[in-house]
Amino acid sequence: MRQTIVVGNWKMNASKETVNTLVLGVLEGMPDVKSEVIVCVPYPYLCQVEALVAHSQLKIGAQDLNVNASGAFTGEVSADMLKDFGSEYVIVGHSERRSLYGESDEMVAEKVQVALDNGLTPLFCIGELLEEREAGDTETVVARQINAVIKRVGIEVFKNIIIAYEPVWAIGTGVTATPQQAQDTHAYIREILAQSDADIAQSTPILYGGSMNSGNADELIACEDIDGGLIGGASLKSDDFLRICKVG
Numbered sequence: 001m002r003q004t005i006v007v008g009n010w011k012m013n014a015s016k017e018t019v020n021t022l023v024l025g026v027l028e029g030m031p032d033v034k035s036e037v038i039v040c041v042p043y044p045y046l047c048q049v050e051a052l053v054a055h056s057q058l059k060i061g062a063q064d065l066n067v068n069a070s071g072a073f074t075g076e077v078s079a080d081m082l083k084d085f086g087s088e089y090v091i092v093g094h095s096e097r098r099s100l101y102g103e104s105d106e107m108v109a110e111k112v113q114v115a116l117d118n119g120l121t122p123l124f125c126i127g128e129l130l131e132e133r134e135a136g137d138t139e140t141v142v143a144r145q146i147n148a149v150i151k152r153v154g155i156e157v158f159k160n161i162i163i164a165y166e167p168v169w170a171i172g173t174g175v176t177a178t179p180q181q182a183q184d185t186h187a188y189i190r191e192i193l194a195q196s197d198a199d200i201a202q203s204t205p206i207l208y209g210g211s212m213n214s215g216n217a218d219e220l221i222a223c224e225d226i227d228g229g230l231i232g233g234a235s236l237k238s239d240d241f242l243r244i245c246k247v248g
């Protein structure tokens with residue numbers, strides 16, 4: 001049985017005040033939550049969130065990392081810095097980083113490796129563009145994205161990776177994949193993993209992301225191969241986010 005995992009990706013949305021309200025609101029509901037819950041925080045607020053979540057079950061993640069350990073990389077943040085402020089997880093290969101900052105499959109694979117080497121659990125994001133889905137290329141795209149990582153780090157380390165399938169056309173659009181569309185792709189992702197290792201294919205958590213909210217989380221997470229959600233917009237309000245956390 002895979003545990004349900006719910007991850008909030010705040011993206012570039014926060015202030016000291018909203019962070020306090022949001023985290024305290026989520027913490028209040030946590031005693032009723034059985035899922036593992038992670039919030040992925042913009043860098044400047046990691047320290048604040050670390051203090052707020054101390055001694056709770058709420059876990060901290062970051063939204064990206066630099067592959068270098070330290071040095072002359074102006075504006076960048078290393079894995080050690082993330083761990084210094086309590087991060088245990090890091091989002092890698094989000095479609096916004098792939099499309100807006102030119103991250104290739106190979107760059108994403110390197111980030112997955114650096115995260116793993118430094119004891120951070122990568123939340124490894126994959127997903128197709130609308131044109132790719134319409135052209136019938138969804139499976140080719142997700143296979144290419146996953147195989148780039150398997151090629152770099154091997155299949156064994158998928159024991160320490162969480163995959164997030166986020167169809168790009170569903171991110172921030174209010175258009176959610178139907179449970180069937182999501183389930184089909186999640187099952188296919190397991191098939192790709194199974195080509196290397198059947199046990200790992202079964203144990204790897206695969207989350208869905210893309211306009212998941214408190215109204216549709218139930219039917220998505222009920223699907224056999226969907227193990228939780230990576231939530232953008234709906235993770236910014238504690239009530240909405242908690243409702244999703246309580247689905248699992």
Ligand code: 13P
Binds near residue numbers: 009171
């Ligand atoms: P939305 O939930 O706002 O569509 O964002 C999904 C996402 O990109 C999470 O990483």
